[in-house]
Amino acid sequence: MDAESDKITSGRPRRADSIFTATLELLADSGYDGLTMEAVAARAGVNKTTLYRWWKSKDEVLAAALTDSDLLAFEVPDTGSLRGDLVQTSRHIHTLLTDPATAPIAAAVLAAGPRRPALVAVGRTFFADRAEREHPIFRRAVDRGELPEHADPRSIMDMLAGAIWFRLFLRAEELRDEDLCAAVDLVLDGAAAH
């Protein structure tokens, strides 16, 4: 592969999708420790020099894969109501965590755990990116009067995403669609007797 074939296409290498897919598959198969620049290059069928031209380390390519790969693409819902948007977002999270194509990636990120600071930084990048994409959901909800001005989108998403992670990975139980809807109702309406 010559330098010409690596020409920039909208700020990333031509073969970025293959590289991202290879990165996420390796993470899922071998865990964070098994992920190396060499293995990514081999699996994606690109030169190691090509890879290093764009990303300095496996953490950089992993961060890019988590935020930019087609596999984890996140279409921000706009259903006309906050409740509808949060149900769609919960379904998306649930699918990411249970679909055979993506669940092993989530499990690997989780399994890497807090002992690996580099991966923690990558996770931060991922969740910050998601938060930014989700922001319009909450801005529109405030505009429609569904949320008070001072509402904290992060706390709402921590609860929804946290409850889904907790049920699936720690309780090791399944969630039905009605459970996801009930979780949205709970975080919006609260558990207390009114």
Place this chain on the structure above:
Amino acid sequence: MDAESDKITSGRPRRADSIFTATLELLADSGYDGLTMEAVAARAGVNKTTLYRWWKSKDEVLAAALTDSDLLAFEVPDTGSLRGDLVQTSRHIHTLLTDPATAPIAAAVLAAGPRRPALVAVGRTFFADRAEREHPIFRRAVDRGELPEHADPRSIMDMLAGAIWFRLFLRAEELRDEDLCAAVDLVLDGAAAH
């Protein structure tokens, strides 16, 4: 050590606390894969035969350690209000996940992840035990009219515990006491504009 010294004290061996501590320390130090009956026996200073007399496998001794060890003991709060009880419970979860004595245990359980079905079963036992202990909090709240009859304690705890896990382990951020109180307010009162 002769058989006499292993006599039952309230349904468990005399040295149960040493065994549980050894089990949890090994899990924290070496992860689930490094936890073996041999290593537990050696660290606790008991015979392997003593260990096997009580527990058939490392999963059995780990399940017992998670529910019965002094290290993870859980005093069910009774503050007089549901809000107060949930704040105390959230503080307890937060301490378990951040205290240097217990955080590595939580990290090891988390890192074992969904690929290890035996540990998943152990985790289930742990959370079922916690749920049973927390039950009076919710029963009293219904009696006091703070929760509707149909309230689901598990969903409330999934949200609270899930939000704490998510913030600490996935976002890798700290939680202040006021964040814990705000989380309880959110799950009780809801995010929606009233």
